[in-house]
Amino acid sequence: MxxxxxxxxAPVLMWLGQTVLLxxxxxxxxxxxxxxxxxxxxxxxxxxxxxxxxxAIIVVYPLLVGSSPVxxxxxxxxxxxxxxxxxxxxxxxxxxxxxxLGAWLATGMxxxxxxxxxxxxxxxxxxxxxTALLGALVExxxxxxxxxxxxxxxxxxxxxxxxxxxxxxxxxxxYVRSVKRYWxxxxxxxxxxxxxxxxxxxxxxxxxxxxxxxxxxxIMGIRPFVRYRGPAWLTGASIFPFAGVVGxxxxxxxxxxxxxxxxx
Amino acid sequence: METGSASRRGGCAVRTASIDDQxxxxxxxxxxxxxxxxxxFAPKDDDELDAALCAGGFDRVVFADLDALLTMVWKGHGQVxxxxxxxVRIELATPPTPPAxxxxxxxxxxxxxxxxxxxxxxxxxxxxxxRRGQVIAAVVLSALALLALTLLFCLVPVAM
Numbered sequence: 001m002x003x004x005x006x007x008x009x010a011p012v013l014m015w016l017g018q019t020v021l022l023x024x025x026x027x028x029x030x031x032x033x034x035x036x037x038x039x040x041x042x043x044x045x046x047x048x049x050x051x052x053x054x055x056a057i058i059v060v061y062p063l064l065v066g067s068s069p070v071x072x073x074x075x076x077x078x079x080x081x082x083x084x085x086x087x088x089x090x091x092x093x094x095x096x097x098x099x100x101l102g103a104w105l106a107t108g109m110x111x112x113x114x115x116x117x118x119x120x121x122x123x124x125x126x127x128x129x130x131t132a133l134l135g136a137l138v139e140x141x142x143x144x145x146x147x148x149x150x151x152x153x154x155x156x157x158x159x160x161x162x163x164x165x166x167x168x169x170x171x172x173x174x175y176v177r178s179v180k181r182y183w184x185x186x187x188x189x190x191x192x193x194x195x196x197x198x199x200x201x202x203x204x205x206x207x208x209x210x211x212x213x214x215x216x217x218x219i220m221g222i223r224p225f226v227r228y229r230g231p232a233w234l235t236g237a238s239i240f241p242f243a244g245v246v247g248x249x250x251x252x253x254x255x256x257x258x259x260x261x262x263x264x
Numbered sequence: 265m266e267t268g269s270a271s272r273r274g275g276c277a278v279r280t281a282s283i284d285d286q287x288x289x290x291x292x293x294x295x296x297x298x299x300x301x302x303x304x305f306a307p308k309d310d311d312e313l314d315a316a317l318c319a320g321g322f323d324r325v326v327f328a329d330l331d332a333l334l335t336m337v338w339k340g341h342g343q344v345x346x347x348x349x350x351x352v353r354i355e356l357a358t359p360p361t362p363p364a365x366x367x368x369x370x371x372x373x374x375x376x377x378x379x380x381x382x383x384x385x386x387x388x389x390x391x392x393x394x395r396r397g398q399v400i401a402a403v404v405l406s407a408l409a410l411l412a413l414t415l416l417f418c419l420v421p422v423a424m
Contacts, residue, residue, distance in 0.1 A: 084419055091415035098409035105401055112397030113339065115308045218408075225401070227311075229340065 002064050003150035006057045007142075007169065010050075011176045017049030018042070034178035054142055061146045076145050076205045085202060089210020090217070092257060096250050097218040100241055101226075109230030121224035128221055136212035137205075143170045143192070144199040144208050152200065159200055167192030183232065187243025190251040191215075197255050201262035211254070215242070276302040277322040279313060279332055286328035286358070293326065293357035302326065310341035318343055320350040330360040334386040 011033065019029050021042040035043040062072035104110035114121070147169055151162035170192030171185055195208040219239050228237045236244035242251055276299045281287045294302060303322070305313035314336070317325055325347070327333040333354065336342035347354065360382050 087415055088419045091412040091419070095409055095412035095416065098405045098412065102402070102405045102409070105398060105405070111340075112394065112401045113308075115311070117306075117308065214412075222401075225397075 001150070001154055003057075003061055003146045004169065006061055006064075007147060007173070010053045010057060013053045014046070014050050014176070017053075018046050021045045021049075032178050033176055036178065054138065058138070058141045058146060061150075065150075073141065073145060076141075076149070076203075078204055078206075081202070081204050081206050085204060085206035086210040086213075089198065089207045089212075090214035091210075092254060093211045093214030094218055096254055097215065097241065100247060100250055101218070101222065103246075104228070104230060104235055104241075107230075109228065109235050110226050111229055112225055113227045114225055115227065116224040124220065124224060128217060132213045132216040132220065133209075135216055136209050140195070140199075140205045140209045140212060143173070144195060145205055148196050148199055163193060163196040163200060166196045170195070181237070181240065184236075184240045184243035187236070187240060187248055187251070190248050190255075191242055194251050194255045194258065198258045198262070201258060207258070207262070211258075274323050276324040276326060277313060277316060278302045278304050278326045279310070279328070279336065280304050280306050281328035281332060282307060283328075286332065290326065290328045290357045293355075297326075297355075299324075299326065307332075307335070310336050310339055314341040314343055317352050318346040318350065320352075322352060324353045324355060326355045326357060329356055329358040330382055331386045331389070332356075334383060335390055338387060338390040 014033055018033060018035065022029060022038065025039055025042060027038065027042070033046075035046045038046075059069050062069045065072075101110060105112075116124075143166065148162065148166040151166050152159060155162045155165075167189050171188035174188050175182065175185065195212060198207040198211055199205060201207075219241060223239060228235050228241075230244075232244065234244050234246060236242060236247045241247050276297075278290065278294065278299070281290050294300075305316075313325070316322060327336075333342065333356065337344065344354070360379060
């Protein structure tokens with residue numbers, strides 16, 4: 001339960017950081033984690049506080065369980081499996097999203113429309129690969145390497161309960177800050193479930209990192225060029241194509257694929 | 265001139281043009297109409313302009329020409345009925361003129377036919393542009409899917 005306690009401390013630290021930044025600008029305290037409409041310093045500062053807090057949890061947790069961070073994460077990232085599992089996960093996620101987006105494109109529920117300035121989307125495409133890999137790695141270190149591993153140690157007899165709890169924590173963590181959409185929650189739970197199953201079946205973070213990075217790569221790669229036209233409950237929207245009914249079904253299929261091919 | 269969002273009420277919104285001729289016509293029109301305080305929206309932000317107009321954020325909206333207005337409608341972002349409901353006045357910097365004969369005519373049938381011609385040309389141009397975008401998207405998605413499938417075929421026996 002050490003990891004969950006560490007994770008619970010994160011929003012408190014993030015809120016304290018937000019409060020200090022707001023007060024420095026002479027702005028009133030906000031009870032929610034919400035930087036909307038705040039000066040750029042507050043928004044950027046809030047992001048930095050969030051990243052530092054999450055990285056601190058990733059570094060501190062192994063020390064709390066009596067291991068060095070290097071040794072702890074080396075055991076979760078075995079170099080013997082890096083190519084196969086990373087490529088396998090990324091390919092599966094890309095294939096699944098290509099099928100989903102292709103279907104929406106063919107039925108007119110997704111239309112091609114460049115809605116970002118050229119300079120912005122070119123910069124995003126150049127940074128796409130490192131952003132996807134780094135983003136996926138940090139989230140996997142935290143939610144699978146720390147939270148899921150801790151829950152599996154706490155509940156070794158009932159690993160699927162640990163999967164369910166870790167998936168729920170993963171989803172809730174995406175809504176700690178004020179967000180535009182809340183209907184995407186079931187999609188986040190299902191995505192968390194897939195990544196937790198991938199970790200549980202492989203005892204390694206490479207497969208979840210591959211799945212996660214492949215998803216980010218596709219979603220962020222097409223984002224500047226398309227608009228969703230279908231009903232959001234069916235197709236998802238914005239950066240959440242996995243959160244519509246069909247997207248969730250796709251995540252179920254991917255989870256079955258992982259369970260079948262990585263029989264524990 | 266301001267750019268970007270429009271939370272204020274009243275005033276003039278302008279959909280900027282990307283073609284030089286349209287840009288010049290728009291600029292001359294805005295100077296004539298004394299719209300120095302107009303808020304600019306780029307064509308990529310048509311959804312934001314539509315939302316601002318539907319919410320009654322502006323009294324007037326200026327387009328470079330009829331094609332610019334119609335392109336927004338074809339894209340699904342021009343809810344003209346809702347703009348009318350909140351009293352937005354639509355203005356065109358260049359009024360619609362038939363490409364063949366710019367001379368005015370008194371024949372209502374000819375006027376109608378020319379107006380339909382302008383609309384059809386606009387729709388055909390937009391369809392062509394959309395089709396090109398869809399073909400590019402389909403090619404990219406297919407290439408990525410095939411690449412991913414090849415990787416899976418190569419890796420599955422190893423993974424099993």
